[in-house]
Amino acid sequence: MASQNLKAKFRRRLTKELGIALVVLLPLMVGFVVLRVAVANSTEEMIQARRAFTEHTNIINRLITLRSQYDAFGKTYFNVLHNVIPEKDELINVSQEFQGVAAEHNLQFGFSFRGEDPASATSLGAVHFSIAVAGSNLPDITEFITDMQSFHYLTVIENLHVSRAETGMEAVIIGKVYYRTPEN
Numbered sequence: 001m002a003s004q005n006l007k008a009k010f011r012r013r014l015t016k017e018l019g020i021a022l023v024v025l026l027p028l029m030v031g032f033v034v035l036r037v038a039v040a041n042s043t044e045e046m047i048q049a050r051r052a053f054t055e056h057t058n059i060i061n062r063l064i065t066l067r068s069q070y071d072a073f074g075k076t077y078f079n080v081l082h083n084v085i086p087e088k089d090e091l092i093n094v095s096q097e098f099q100g101v102a103a104e105h106n107l108q109f110g111f112s113f114r115g116e117d118p119a120s121a122t123s124l125g126a127v128h129f130s131i132a133v134a135g136s137n138l139p140d141i142t143e144f145i146t147d148m149q150s151f152h153y154l155t156v157i158e159n160l161h162v163s164r165a166e167t168g169m170e171a172v173i174i175g176k177v178y179y180r181t182p183e184n
Contacts, residue, residue: 084154088119088179091127094153098131101151105144108134114174119181126156126176136168145173154178 095111102109110132119125135141141162148155159174 082180084152085124085178085180086153087182088125088127091153091177091179094127094177095129097151098129098148101147102131102133102144104147105140106135107140107144117176119179121181121183124178124180126178128176129174131173131175132170133173134165134168134170138162138169141169141171145171148173148175151177 095113098111099109112130114128114130116128117126133141133144135144145157145160148157155175155177157173157175160171162169162171164170
């Protein structure tokens with residue numbers, strides 16, 4: 001009986017010790033698992049944040065490179081475009097400028113506006129025109145057309161009709177002069 005009593009006492013003590021160990025170890029194990037999952041999630045978030053940071057850094061570096069290239073080369077070409085493509089207000093005397101070119105070639109001159117394509121922030125506008133010239137010979141008209149093609153503003157000849165008249169040659173030129181908005 002004493003040995004059974006001792007065994008029972010030992011079992012109770014062992015059960016009590018195991019219960020205490022389970023009460024202490026179980027929360028520690030659960031805490032360890034929760035902490036491990038949290039660390040794994042945080043690590044993944046940090047890896048993604050680092051990738052995003054690297055990508056944004058690369059984008060910024062490319063923008064810096066583009067800006068320096070624009071500053072080195074683009075501004076010069078942009079200024080050339082500003083000289084070739086005027087603002088609309090600068091075209092107010094375009095008919096007189098064409099008339100001056102016609103006078104240099106001893107041509108009679110007529111000019112009429114045919115409409116306009118308005119400019120926007122992303123596209124150029126155009127003033128459409130029709131020019132009628134008459135002269136004594138074809139080379140004068142040909143030289144006038146050549147001068148129009150190299151006019152100081154961006155000018156496009158869309159249609160050209162040359163015919164023989166009683167007193168020489170006549171030509172009707174339909175074209176347009178491009179312009180930009182002040183913001184461009």
